[in-house]
Amino acid sequence: MLQNHYAMAAAKAGGPDVLLRTELVLATPGPGEVQIEHRAIGVNFIDCYFRSGLYPWPDPQLLIPGAEASGVIAATGPGVTGLKEGDRVAYTLPNNAYASARNIASAHVVKLPDGISFEVAASVMLKGLTARYLLKDSYVLHPGQKVLFHAAAGGVGLIAGQWMTALRVEPVGTAGGPDKCRIAKAHGYADVIDYRAEDFLEAARRLEPTGYHVVYDSVGKDTLLKSLKCLRLHGALVNFGQSSGAVSDFRVSDLAAGSFHLTRPVLFHFTSDRSWLVRAAEELFGLILEGRIDVQTRRASLTDAAQVHADLEGRKTTGSTVLIP
Numbered sequence: 001m002l003q004n005h006y007a008m009a010a011a012k013a014g015g016p017d018v019l020l021r022t023e024l025v026l027a028t029p030g031p032g033e034v035q036i037e038h039r040a041i042g043v044n045f046i047d048c049y050f051r052s053g054l055y056p057w058p059d060p061q062l063l064i065p066g067a068e069a070s071g072v073i074a075a076t077g078p079g080v081t082g083l084k085e086g087d088r089v090a091y092t093l094p095n096n097a098y099a100s101a102r103n104i105a106s107a108h109v110v111k112l113p114d115g116i117s118f119e120v121a122a123s124v125m126l127k128g129l130t131a132r133y134l135l136k137d138s139y140v141l142h143p144g145q146k147v148l149f150h151a152a153a154g155g156v157g158l159i160a161g162q163w164m165t166a167l168r169v170e171p172v173g174t175a176g177g178p179d180k181c182r183i184a185k186a187h188g189y190a191d192v193i194d195y196r197a198e199d200f201l202e203a204a205r206r207l208e209p210t211g212y213h214v215v216y217d218s219v220g221k222d223t224l225l226k227s228l229k230c231l232r233l234h235g236a237l238v239n240f241g242q243s244s245g246a247v248s249d250f251r252v253s254d255l256a257a258g259s260f261h262l263t264r265p266v267l268f269h270f271t272s273d274r275s276w277l278v279r280a281a282e283e284l285f286g287l288i289l290e291g292r293i294d295v296q297t298r299r300a301s302l303t304d305a306a307q308v309h310a311d312l313e314g315r316k317t318t319g320s321t322v323l324i325p
């Protein structure tokens, strides 16, 4: 049976205003698929990269952005095991989440434990699992190591700060403006540099003259070359995003300044391994239920997606925002 739903979709790449309400007809789920009625949808910078055209669209005619969401299973397709109608679930997968419902391969879906709300789940499936691989897979952090984490008051940044505290690491963060610095400090960062008010390289060196074991840089263009200069010998730079624009002036020989390591990881290369996904989600939900990671979420209507994108790109947000259909 076909069902009527709606999405916030774009027919051409561009600014936030290209996102428009679009009616959606969903078929019954196919083999191995489930249909999820969304209750909350996380907003992430990757949604802006797709919307603006920085990342190519899977379907050049229409983009439904959105890469993490939670909801209730409304129907299951043939061959689905372990999930049934009425189950509370969540997932992360690039695109198609800005919709009141969707069909999705059941291999991407995890069940929500009691005590994890739809809004929290939709805030952490992408951002929290990113924090997990950053701190425990791309680079394996050990207690006491020196860490610099950019955009510390952002969605990934606030979760990562608390997770690092749980790992007995006292990171230094950067954030734009005194309010964001205060919020980051309340979420695990021992020191936070206001990189709009002062040169972060100078401040980071003052705080840690021998340099950092690892720098996590999702800002990209504006920060990456200076981030390399913050490392100690054999240090690692984890570049996992480009909120300020793509990096264009990096040369491999820049790593020779300190025998540095560089990686450019992507969450979906970790979550495509089902056993990693299930283990990492359990770990993340466990830390939330124990009160070691607190997730503050701003709510907006799904139909206000354009304004939410403008706020995120305008550096006006802290932590996570979820869209409610």
Ligand SMILES: NC(=O)c1ccc[n+]([C@@H]2O[C@H](COP(=O)([O-])OP(=O)(O)OC[C@H]3O[C@@H](n4cnc5c(N)ncnc54)[C@H](OP(=O)(O)O)[C@@H]3O)[C@@H](O)[C@H]2O)c1
Pocket: 043, 044, 045, 046, 126, 127, 130, 151, 152, 153, 154, 155, 156, 157, 174, 175, 176, 177, 180, 218, 219, 222, 240, 241, 242, 243, 244, 245, 265, 266, 267, 268, 312, 313, 314, 315, 316, 317, 318, 319
């Ligand atoms: N590779 C992956 O697997 C992966 C997964 C998740 C997220 N990411 C990346 O991680 C980053 C954080 O994602 P998020 O969704 O949690 O976003 P976010 O950190 O909440 O928002 C981005 C932040 O970047 C900072 N920023 C610095 N220069 C900026 C500029 N010119 N324009 C806009 N923002 C600027 C702003 O914080 P300040 O005002 O404090 O500077 C802004 O709030 C993004 O780059 C995203 O693409 C990557």
